[in-house]
Amino acid sequence: MTTPITIPFNKPAMMGNELTYIADAVRGGHISGDGGYTKKCHALFEDMLGISKALLTPSCTAALEMAALLLDFQPGDEVIIPDFTFVSTVNAFVLRGAKPVFIDIRPDTLNMDESKLESLITARTKAIVPVHYAGVGCEMDAIMAIARRHGIAVVEDNAHGLFGKYRGQWLGTFGALATQSFHETKNFTCGEGGALLINDPALVDRAEIIREKGTNRSRFFRGMVDKYTWVDIGSSYLPSDVLAAYLYAQLEARDEVQSRRARIWNTYCAHLGDWAGAHGVTLPTVPEHTEQPYHMFYLLLPSLDVRQALIAHLKAHGILAVFHYLPLHLSDMGRAFGGQVGDCPVTEDVSDRLLRLPFYNDLMEDEQMRVIHALNSFEGW
C-alpha cells in the first residue's frame, strides 16, 4: 500500500480578499480584459518597480511570445537562452522561427554563465534571455554590458524573481522587456496568469497593439485616435478581469506572502546545514549582492541514484518532492536543433541531482519539521 501524500509539493494559498474582489469584478459588469482590477495590478507594478509599463497577460508564456513579436524575431534569428529553464522561455522565440542557442549555467546560482556569453554571440543574435533561477539575480552587470556592446536586446524571464533584487535594483527592470508568471506554482498567483514588464518606452505603443489583436483599441479608448482598426499583427493577450481581481488580492498581501516564504526558506536553511555538510549535499547559493524573493528551496544531491532514492523515501513519509528542467539541448526539440551530450555539462550534471522541497505559503512549521526529520532519517547514501 502506498502512503498518501500529506505534504504536497505546492498548494496555492488564498491571502484574504480574493473572493471579495472576484465578486466585485463580476458585479461591476466588466469581466473581460483591462477592467478595474487589471488597471490596479498595472499601477501597482509600475509604481513599485518604477517601470514604463506593465501589461497583464494570460501567462508568462504569452508574455514571452509578445516579447518575441515586439523584437521582430524573423526565421534564422538567434536567441541565447539558458539550457536550464522551462520550455516556454525558448518556445516563444522558436514559434517565430528563431534558432535557440543554449548557454550553460553557473554551478553556484544555476543562472546563465555570463563568462560563456560573448563567445555565443553571432551576427544573427537578436536577444539574450536571462532567467533569474529561484529568484536569485543573474550577473546583470556583465550581461547588460555585453548586450549593450553588441546592440542586442535583453528579455528577463523573471517568472521566479518578482520582488527580488540585484545590486539594489528590482529584477525585471534591467532588460528592455521582462516577463512574470502567476501560475499556481509561483509566489503570487491567479491560477494561470502573467505580465509583460516594459522598460524601453519605445516598445509600449506596439505592445498594446500586439496585445489587442493587432488593433489600436487601447489608444482609441484613451481618446488618442478617433477610430479603432487593424494596424499590425497581434493576438489576444489580455486576461479576464476576474483573474486580475484574484491576483490583485495576492499582490496586496505581498508583505505577508514574502515574510511567510522567508520564514520557510530560512527554516530549511537553518536545519539542513549540518546534514547537508555531512552528506555532500549543496544548499542554494544566494550571493551577497542579490536579494531573493524566496521562490523555492532546492538541494543538490551527490548523484542521480541518491536523488531518486530520496524522492522515494520522502514519498514513503507522505511528502512530495520534485525535480525539474531536463537539459533543453537534450530534449527531442533541442536535439533537432543539433543539441548533443556534453554541450552544457553543468546543466547535464545539475539536472540529475537537483531536488525541490515542499514550499508554499501555507506550509506550517510542524509540517516543515516533518520534512526535515524525514530527510534526516534517509540512509540511502
Ligand SMILES: *Cc1c(COP(=O)(O)O)cnc(C)c1O
Ligand atoms: C513558470 C515558468 C514559465 C511559464 O509560466 P506560465 O505562466 O505557466 O506560462 C516560464 N519560465 C519560467 C522560468 C518558469 O518558471
